[in-house]
Amino acid sequence: MQTIQANNYQVFFNENGYTYLNAILDVKSYSKIFIIADENTSNYCLPRLLSLLATEIEIEIIELEAGEEHKNIETCLQVWHSLTELGGDRKSIVLNLGGGVITDIGGFIACTFKRGIDFINIPTTLLAMVDASIGGKNGVDLGNLKNQIGIIREPKAVIIDTQFLETLPGEQMRSGFAEMLKHGLIFDKNYWNKLKNISNLNTDDLDTLIYQSIEIKNNIVSQDLTENGIRKALNFGHTLGHAIESYFLENDEKKSLLHGEAIAVGMILESYISKEKALISSEEYHEIKYVLSDIYDAVSFNEKDIENCINLLIYDKKNEFGNVQFALLDKIGNCKINESSTNELIYSAFSDYKS
Known part of the structure; x- marks a missing residue:
């Protein structure tokens, strides 16, 4: 290569x-x-x-x-x-x-x-x-x-x-695969379509797919090294995903999640928010939810868990002037940065995730 x-x-x-x-x-x-x-x-x-x-x-x-x-x-x-x-x-x-x-x-x-x-x-x-x-x-x-x-x-x-x-064990491979799926969702619908049919992939495909993923990330970073603009798109799924990962890491009653496991949940939740803000269609949202739920085990949340995760959002690095900012999907293969969401909408996303 x-x-x-x-x-x-x-x-x-x-x-x-x-x-x-x-x-x-x-x-x-x-x-x-x-x-x-x-x-x-x-x-x-x-x-x-x-x-x-x-x-x-x-x-x-x-x-x-x-x-x-x-x-x-x-x-x-x-x-x-x-x-x-x-x-x-x-x-x-x-x-x-x-x-x-x-x-x-x-x-x-x-x-x-x-x-x-x-x-x-x-x-x-x-x-x-x-x-x-x-x-x-x-x-x-x-x-x-x-x-x-x-x-x-x-x-x-x-x-x-x-x-x-x-x-690597399988769960570590799946953790990394979440970031590859993210690259397709935010940047390249054709790449997403290749990845979502994971059962059809073999080891010979992996080097090529890794190469494409690195190309996508490098393309974005090269335009915005210090994350003042387009690089924020790489945070899709990470605003809520990082909060979930942090909460499970600090809570002795919870089994810690691998990064990709938490980001997979974050991508489903933030795709729901994208749908509710009319940035993606209901069909696109359900496709994303189905693909990610098929690859990653469901994570259980009670009301206290959700409240604590939302409280952690205030520490997200993308925040400006105390406002939580999201990178959301704008159709599969595109992303919008600096988007907001109400807590009510976030609670609804968790509710839909659990359904």
């Missing part, structure tokens, strides 16, 4: 990625290589990466605990101390080997250590490949609030190695 050109970096695929990686390590003469991984990618992905690195530069492995609950400033402090104790300097480079948590927090750590050192994202999950590693967003959660602290700074490169997907 051809390399994708982003604003200030490139996205490389499979063997081309390692050719680039070894070349830049040679040319830039880095003082030290730090690989940030979690306990899962250390076991399942790190051996492959190390076997493909052709360099004499000293390599240090920094292993983090896996999970969204560790994507916080406390983890950053630990890693900053480790980088310092292991001799990291401004000529060091960080390789982020992992899913969205690792690429988010690893990028943030690199951007802030010594006022910024180079980093390369090597995503190992479908979610990270099509979403988290692309576009320059780096950051951590503030308590249970998603991605409240961060910086937009692009990596030196992103390397997509789809062999890593062979290590």
